[in-house]
Amino acid sequence: MDFKKIKKLVSLVETSDISSLSVEEDNLKVEIKRELQSSIAQIPVTTVQQAPVVSATPQPTLSEPPKTPETPTENSDLIEIKSPMVGTFYSATNPESKPFVSNGSAVQKGDIVCIVEAMKLFNEIESDISGTIEKICVNNGDAVEFGQALFLVRPN
């Protein structure tokens, strides 16, 4: 299980009403528990079990919550446009239409870059900044999570 997937699971717990989530994959079990203290939700992430490692590559062990990368991301010049909700990513208004943007497209702040749909609620996602689309992080029709990066934009 890679770090990005663990980050998604943390986001899922943060934005839902569930108090704990346990996922086991590739011999690694991750359990995320939400503890409410006053009005602030604490979300510790702990590895509760590490099964015997089959491959030679050691499995990661987390002892503290993964830090959500702040924008800019790994490429310090790029800004993420994130999904505000769980849903399905659509790059165009309908299958016959041209995509709102493609790699290299210039966007202005407020331009619509995609649609995220969940349960027949269509959310036109706008760019937060003016710049150039450097990367489209998901494919048309992909399921996306709350807070997941949809685009990387190089600001003007």
Next chain:
Amino acid sequence: MTSVIEKTDAALSAVIQSHSFISTLTYFESISSTNAYALDACQVGKIKPGALVIADHQQAGKGRFQNSWESNPGEDILMSLVLEPHCSPDHWARISFPLGIAVRNALKKILNQHVSIELKWPNDILVGGHKCVGMLHAADVSTGCVILGIGINVNQESQLIDRTSLKMVSGKALNRWRVLNEILTAIGTQLDSILSSTIDADAWNAHAAYLGKPVQVLDQALITGEFRGIDPHGAALIQTSDGIKRTLVGANLRLIDGSIENRQ
């Protein structure tokens, strides 16, 4: 070019004025789509939360993507209601569930008590087993508004085997604005739940269509199994041979027993 003809109607205005959560009414004889108009008007500040947009006819009335929603002028209720939810945008998709319960409550007051009125996940309403109400919503995070698009077949006599109308069910034509008044009354009663997108799963499941029946829904892959209703997040629960699967992003829940609802 899209023709836009605005009109006034004293009886409609009187209905609207009796509902305090409605701030303005925009009534069109003909418009491309009430949702498209409301979204654009909301984004430029022309209309505010509480605005109600109604049309006698939509030139490009839409269901999900390519699905058309057709009606003859003046027969049905085609409306978009602009609301400003109290919850964060990631919960907005849940608004259909309290809204569906409200619309169902309204129809229950209008129709014979023996007619079945069922909620089809995620947000259609079946009357007597056929589609009578369709809902399609648009969100605009920048203004914090949701456009609730609701189409109610009131007096149309659809030739489509999977559709029905209140007239077809009751055997008599109904006054559209009386129906609208009941809808707005029910929405007003459920307004707190709608604005907070609060899901009462038990209340919704009590009237869920296809409960316990074999269904299919397309998520990232096709899920086939027995419909078990919704969970507190609004996800559809499907009992499959591999256990219960839940989907939040799938659409078009379909019966797979070959009955007429399967063709929706």
